[in-house]
Amino acid sequence: MKIREIQPQLIQEFTQVLQSNHLSHAYLFAGGFGNFELAIWLSQALFCETPDDNTPCGNCRACRLIEEGTFADLHLVEPEGQTIKTAQIRELTTVFNESGYESNRKVVIIRDAEKMHQNAANALLKSIEEPEGEIYIFLLTKNENLILPTILSRTQVVKFPKNVNFFSESLEKAGVLKTQAELLAHAFDSIDEALKIAQTAWFSETFNKCDQFVKLLKTAPDDAFLYLSALTDSFDDKEKQQLFFDLLLQLLYQERMIDKVENTFKAVKMWQSNVRFESCLNYIVLESERVL
Numbered sequence: 001m002k003i004r005e006i007q008p009q010l011i012q013e014f015t016q017v018l019q020s021n022h023l024s025h026a027y028l029f030a031g032g033f034g035n036f037e038l039a040i041w042l043s044q045a046l047f048c049e050t051p052d053d054n055t056p057c058g059n060c061r062a063c064r065l066i067e068e069g070t071f072a073d074l075h076l077v078e079p080e081g082q083t084i085k086t087a088q089i090r091e092l093t094t095v096f097n098e099s100g101y102e103s104n105r106k107v108v109i110i111r112d113a114e115k116m117h118q119n120a121a122n123a124l125l126k127s128i129e130e131p132e133g134e135i136y137i138f139l140l141t142k143n144e145n146l147i148l149p150t151i152l153s154r155t156q157v158v159k160f161p162k163n164v165n166f167f168s169e170s171l172e173k174a175g176v177l178k179t180q181a182e183l184l185a186h187a188f189d190s191i192d193e194a195l196k197i198a199q200t201a202w203f204s205e206t207f208n209k210c211d212q213f214v215k216l217l218k219t220a221p222d223d224a225f226l227y228l229s230a231l232t233d234s235f236d237d238k239e240k241q242q243l244f245f246d247l248l249l250q251l252l253y254q255e256r257m258i259d260k261v262e263n264t265f266k267a268v269k270m271w272q273s274n275v276r277f278e279s280c281l282n283y284i285v286l287e288s289e290r291v292l
């Protein structure tokens with residue numbers, strides 16, 4: 001998916017920033033709708049061999065290597081497991097002190113920046129403020145609320161609003177069923193990620209189970225109870241459970257089952273504080289029965 005289509009407004013703004021040479025050295029890109037794609041586009045702008053008025057050509061060697069993720073002076077940091085480890089950041093700050101392969105410029109993209117430890121964040125910020133050579137940092141997050149205040153105050157924050165209609169239409173064009181496309185557009189931030197999930201057999205299975213669960217909640221809570229064991233068997237890790245809850249919330253919205261939306265929100269809160277998935281589902285069904 002091309003960034004120009006995902007965030008045309010931001011591309012326009014950043015084109016002006018590039019043309020007036022006002023790109024800052026540290027950004028926080030908040031919101032997953034195109035934030036990685038924009039960071040890549042800006043990295044290309046910084047290294048492009050044949051730029052068009054400071055914007056990247058997209059075709060030269062540097063642009064292509066950056067797109068492929070193999071450009072030597074672009075460093076991508078992603079969480080290892082649930083956190084970005086301090087060692088990962090330390091490795092990075094060592095790189096800052098070496099001269100660049102391609103030029104004196106270096107670009108760092110840090111995905112899920114909210115998963116950085118306080119120590120790692122401090123080490124990183126220190127190197128932003130005392131740069132050796134020219135360093136650009138793009139911190140990416142889907143949830144700005146989880147970012148440490150020290151980071152917020154030292155970066156330029158750019159928000160990435162999600163265009164749900166465009167999102168859903170893009171998925172439909174790629175062959176996803178309309179009902180599923182709408183759900184995914186609400187539940188996900190990145191079109192590419194949503195598309196990847198949509199194309200797995202596991203997703204249609206999840207979708208069907210979720211749909212079935214909602215129908216039972218609506219008409220036969222007793223049967224919903226019996227259905228719980230099938231659900232807990234299928235959703236056996238946190239990631240799958242998260243997707244299940246996301247889909248469930250969207251389906252309940254679509255069905256206008258507002259009281260159950262509220263109960264599900266409460267259940268998700270419980271789940272986040274480590275109550276077992278099964279117990280949380282139990283809670284949703286029990287509350288539904290109480291209403292009937």
Ligand SMILES: [Zn+2]
Pocket residue numbers: 047048049050051056057058059060061062063
């Ligand atoms: Zn280029």
